[in-house]
Amino acid sequence: MKLARLNTEGELFYSIQGEGARAGSPAVFVRLAGCNLHCRWCDTKYSWAQGADITEEDLAARILSYNSPGLVITGGEPLLQAPAIEKLLSLLPDSVFVEIETNGTIAPTPALAARVNQWNVSPKLAHSGNSTPTLCAQVLKDFVATGHAWFKFVVQGEEDWPAIAALCLPQERIILMPCATTREQLATARPAVVDMCLRHRVRFGDRLHVALWGDKKGV
Numbered sequence: 001m002k003l004a005r006l007n008t009e010g011e012l013f014y015s016i017q018g019e020g021a022r023a024g025s026p027a028v029f030v031r032l033a034g035c036n037l038h039c040r041w042c043d044t045k046y047s048w049a050q051g052a053d054i055t056e057e058d059l060a061a062r063i064l065s066y067n068s069p070g071l072v073i074t075g076g077e078p079l080l081q082a083p084a085i086e087k088l089l090s091l092l093p094d095s096v097f098v099e100i101e102t103n104g105t106i107a108p109t110p111a112l113a114a115r116v117n118q119w120n121v122s123p124k125l126a127h128s129g130n131s132t133p134t135l136c137a138q139v140l141k142d143f144v145a146t147g148h149a150w151f152k153f154v155v156q157g158e159e160d161w162p163a164i165a166a167l168c169l170p171q172e173r174i175i176l177m178p179c180a181t182t183r184e185q186l187a188t189a190r191p192a193v194v195d196m197c198l199r200h201r202v203r204f205g206d207r208l209h210v211a212l213w214g215d216k217k218g219v
């Protein structure tokens with residue numbers, strides 16, 4: 001499989017989950033290469049490029065060396081490499097809590113739906129600037145059907161809400177997050193997003209890694 005290349009190395013590190021329903025939980029992070037979208041504010045554009053090859057066996061050994069209770073597979077868009085992820089997960093014990101971050105445009109395979117403990121689905125709204133469709137209603141229904149999906153939306157303001165509401169997702173599984181890649185942007189953007197969450201009775205999602213490390217990568 002192909003890891004995103006950060007500087008010269010494939011990106012893999014041990015940290016805490018910075019976003020979503022398990023924010024604060026320790027996990028090994030594996031960033032896969034390649035994405036089918038091109039969001040204008042993407043903070044990991046380097047993941048779009050040709051990645052670094054690693055066998056699933058070698059990657060499993062590196063993950064296990066951290067003795068971590070959790071694994072977060074992110075990207076890029078990880079589901080572009082679904083068969084390789086299936087093989088990787090078959091090499092890890094069931095006790096490892098597996099999260100996959102996805103942009104919600106590719107449906108989970110049955111094998112991944114059965115193994116993955118939590119899907120962090122982050123559909124991209126109009127302000128992402130993509131020229132291809134980003135909101136795939138049937139794919140999002142497939143994630144809802146797993147029973148293990150949360151839907152994280154990066155929002156800029158109230159004008160984003162109609163597109164979110166139109167998706168008819170379970171309200172208790174919706175998380176709104178500020179659009180921010182620096183501490184300063186995060187501090188500025190938080191209050192309006194908190195107001196949106198209170199108005200629409202959905203959960204606020206902070207960006208712990210940005211609050212802790214700013215725009216530093218690989219942490």
Ligand code: SF4
Binds near residue numbers: 035038042045047075
């Ligand atoms: S889907 Fe994620 S990785 Fe892909 S371009 Fe958008 S923000 Fe970047």
